């Protein structure tokens with residue numbers, strides 16, 4: 306199992322996400338599972354605040370207009386991890402998460418385009434040939450990260 310003796314951080318977002326409900330699910334999981342922030346790239350969802358945990362008040366949402374905008378704002382020494390079913394992708398359970406990572410999911414209808422996948426430092430997939438829901442996928446990825454790197458959880462979540 307991967308261990309980590311110093312704290313890193315993660316962020317997670319969706320490229321051209323469509324559904325408000327999926328963003329809400331992802332936002333909530335991101336907060337609970339210790340992500341520093343979430344983001345959209347060219348988001349298509351309609352904003353709405355029905356979240357009982359008031360997640361928007363706990364971790365920020367950044368909204369990038371374009372993928373180039375995201376690339377230009379990646380923090381120093383942080384890796385972009387594309388999450389997609391792809392022959393070149395590694396399986397999540399075997400993946401060693403970078404200490405500082407930004408996870409990028411694809412849209413509900415179109416997934417991650419080839420040119421976006423080509424710019425990711427890593428590509429990671431979950432088992433199976435059929436797509437999972439995007440919010441569920443992001444939640445599983447973040448859970449995998451904290452199970453391998455428990456120091457990434459906020460202090461009140463650590464045992």
Ligand SMILES: C[S@@+](CC[C@H](N)C(=O)[O-])C[C@H]1O[C@@H](n2cnc3c(N)ncnc32)[C@H](O)[C@@H]1O
Pocket residue numbers: 388389390409410411412413414415416417429430431432433435436437438439442
């Ligand atoms: C509903 S899927 C997109 C399906 C789209 N129609 C396609 O064929 O690419 C939305 C996103 O969830 C993520 N996803 C879903 N299942 C996945 C899996 N098994 N492995 C990796 N990512 C997955 C990917 O980021 C994907 O772009």
